Amino acid sequence: MIKAIAHLRSSDVLLGVWLLSLGGFVDAVAFVVLQGNFVAFMSGNTTILASSTATGHWSLAGLSALLICLFFAGCLTGAAIVRWGGSAAHRVLMTSVTLMTLAGAIVANTTSTWSGTLLLAVVGGLTNSALATNSDVHVGLTYVTGTLVKAAHQLVAGIRTTHPWSWLATIGYWFAFAVGATLGGLTFHRLGPAALWVAVGLAAVACVLPSRAEITEA
Numbered sequence: 001m002i003k004a005i006a007h008l009r010s011s012d013v014l015l016g017v018w019l020l021s022l023g024g025f026v027d028a029v030a031f032v033v034l035q036g037n038f039v040a041f042m043s044g045n046t047t048i049l050a051s052s053t054a055t056g057h058w059s060l061a062g063l064s065a066l067l068i069c070l071f072f073a074g075c076l077t078g079a080a081i082v083r084w085g086g087s088a089a090h091r092v093l094m095t096s097v098t099l100m101t102l103a104g105a106i107v108a109n110t111t112s113t114w115s116g117t118l119l120l121a122v123v124g125g126l127t128n129s130a131l132a133t134n135s136d137v138h139v140g141l142t143y144v145t146g147t148l149v150k151a152a153h154q155l156v157a158g159i160r161t162t163h164p165w166s167w168l169a170t171i172g173y174w175f176a177f178a179v180g181a182t183l184g185g186l187t188f189h190r191l192g193p194a195a196l197w198v199a200v201g202l203a204a205v206a207c208v209l210p211s212r213a214e215i216t217e218a
Contacts, residue, residue, distance in 0.1 A: 074125020
């Protein structure tokens with residue numbers, strides 16, 4: 001029983017780490033292309049929206065608002081898939097992530113890098129629904145601020161206990177996002193918009209990674 005639970009958790013950890021790496025990758029690309037805006041960090045976009053509105057920079061405020069709306073649309077779509085997708089929900093969701101990343105890559109490399117990058121905000125929203133029903137990897141996968149807060153609390157809670165290092169597993173999610181973002185920045189610097197083909201590959205791999213729901217049903 002313990003081994004089975006560990007297997008279920010490890011499947012979600014692997015999926016979570018992979019999707020965090022993808023989230024970091026596309027967020028770094030977007031940060032460069034959109035000159036300081038994000039596709040996975042809506043706290044940052046909200047701050048930009050508010051400060052731009054306050055200072056009368058309406059084009060920047062509009063871009064931030066658009067990204068927030070696209071991200072929210074991705075979250076809504078992901079939530080609907082998770083709720084009504086039944087046993088196929090995980091595969092449908094991961095396929096949607098891959099197809100939307102592919103659409104962004106195609107647009108970015110054939111029509112407009114800027115427009116293609118905007119579509120990645122939908123990917124960010126979809127990705128955050130992947131583990132929405134799992135308590136081990138918290139809701140809001142790319143909410144890295146929350147990950148750091150959780151790790152800090154686990155570190156303090158673990159002092160003088162038999163599990164003093166449990167916080168390291170949580171901080172690993174932050175590390176996965178950071179590594180993905182670093183690779184995204186480096187790849188875009190080398191390849192330009194073609195870097196998004198790498199993101200498509202990362203998303204495609206997520207399609208074959210198992211989820212807890214699938215293992216449980218099997």
